[in-house]
Amino acid sequence: MIIYYNPKCSTCRQTKDLLEENNCEFEIRDYLAEPPSQKELKELIQKLGCKPFDIVRQKEPIFINEYKGKKITDAKWIKILSENPILIERPIVIEGKKAVIGRPPLLVLSLLKKRKKS
Numbered sequence: 001m002i003i004y005y006n007p008k009c010s011t012c013r014q015t016k017d018l019l020e021e022n023n024c025e026f027e028i029r030d031y032l033a034e035p036p037s038q039k040e041l042k043e044l045i046q047k048l049g050c051k052p053f054d055i056v057r058q059k060e061p062i063f064i065n066e067y068k069g070k071k072i073t074d075a076k077w078i079k080i081l082s083e084n085p086i087l088i089e090r091p092i093v094i095e096g097k098k099a100v101i102g103r104p105p106l107l108v109l110s111l112l113k114k115r116k117k118s
Contacts, residue, residue, distance in 0.1 A: 001026035001111070003102075004036075004044075004092040012091040015102040019093070022112055026093075035085040041078045044092065047099035052077035055089045055101065063087055
């Protein structure tokens, strides 16, 4: 498992604690320090089963000041997210070919249930 993690985010910390409580082995990816490439974002969005805009943090000042209300293609959003990782919703937990946004953190349990069935 991989968790896209921001140490300043309480929801990220709660998700990390939940994974630890469930004895999950995981790797922490500080996506602000190590932003995902456009290729990684495409793969992540596919695993989430969503559109790029669905993982945009719409309350961030950069979104409000630069992108709110504009028509932007999926390809352009991927480029924007790669260049501005603060706009990526968090935490995101990846398990194999699936991923979930841990808002609320209990959503990551759906990955654990799928893991136990495999």
